[in-house]
Amino acid sequence: MTELSRIWRETEYRYNLIGFKCNNCGESYFPPRDICPHCHRESIGKMEKVKFSGNGEILSYTTVHDAPPAFKRQVPYLLALVKLDEGPVITAQIVDCDPDDVNIGKKVHMAFRKIREDGTNGVIEYGYKFKLD
């Protein structure tokens, strides 16, 4: 069974790409962090919740052919490292395109999609994926 508490806890971040910015050094993080890994104790009380724009570019990508059950119907699909305009690099699917359309450096924007379902009677998890601009 899917971890219900984890899904619930991460909903806000995954739906809207909400991360944290360290107001000590200016770095932004996703997923959220309570403490800045650079500033350590200096960042305590200075971590601010921020909503990222959802825009970014592809740093690298791969085509997945051997996928876990949750993604079986989407094979082959593209998985990319996306550098958000605000700085953080996140791993996400690139959807609605052919593998030939994707290149390093291409601009992308966030899409809202179903991530996985816990069978036919379990909870449905939603979150971010990306599309080419």
Add this chain to the structure above:
Amino acid sequence: MLNVNFYICISAKPFMSGIVSYGSYIPYYRIKPEEIARIWGDEPERMKKNLFILSKSVPSPDEDVASISVEAARNALKRMDVNPEEIGAIYVGSESHPYAVKPTATIVAAAIGMPLEYFAADYEFACKAGTAGMQNVKAMVDSNFIKYGFAIGSDTSQGAPGDALEYTASAGGTAMLIGKNNTIAEINDTLSVSTDTPDFWRREGEPYPKHGERFTGEPGYFKHVIAASKAMMERMDTKSSDYDYVVFHQPNGKFPSRAAKILGFTEDQYKTGLLTPYIGNTYSGSMMTGLSAVLDESKPEDRILAVSFGSGAGSDAFDITVTGEMKDYKRDNAPTVKKLIEKVKFIDYGMYTKFRKIIVTGDSVE
């Protein structure tokens, strides 16, 4: 005059509330009728001609009514700078909510950043659940219950393999943000007609709907669409030539054009909002997406008659006037319907069955 057996829900004297913003979403994938006919041994040209359908949209495996509704609502918010904290209601109409018990509306509200205090519900009235939401939100705005409200019509509709519905049942949705401030299109008035008609239904737990054959046309679609249109024109003291655009629910390409002709509208008035030939029948999203396409091209002072239809059965009619605010409205901040129709990928029937889960994989988690 209307048949006395109709239940006519009267709303509304004009309160100047209307559409503040709108947004649509249509999935990327398409299938052509030729491909469906190839599998079931139908004559493709006959199906294309009878239904006036050239392709239909297909949701990818990671799309459902919640994801489509979120994309539509986000597109509406890209075009108008409204603080989500000021949106006091959200109603999502659909025949294909992802959960039987757990609202789609709250998923959408969370994804667009609405606050804790808002009215929310999922609506169901076949293909007119979204427009029923529009009426409800308008009433709440008019009575100062809320400042803004979202009404969304969205579906990933079901058509049984081999059934005629499979040629048209498609996916897509539209969100209408309704309020009193900065309205780009005033809803001058709205009304509904409803009867108990067995034209189309899906029983609880059944994966596919059934249609009552001869009931779908005259006793279902035409009776209600035409009665609602005539009632609205009678109430507003208008005639067909007073409208720049007309948009109807569009289960196929033929029904709305025939309804338009019966009511005295010309092709120039209905062609902008007629999308079924390209995207299929998006059910609860159908008329609202047609209206979205009309708003994409309309200019101040344009007058629109928009009439939905939901099996079971009923129609909601809206008399709409585009306002001067449309001149400054940021339509291009989100994709227009024309743009959503341009960039597509056609798939074959095998891929279609994989996407629509007609092929069962045996994995419990997906």
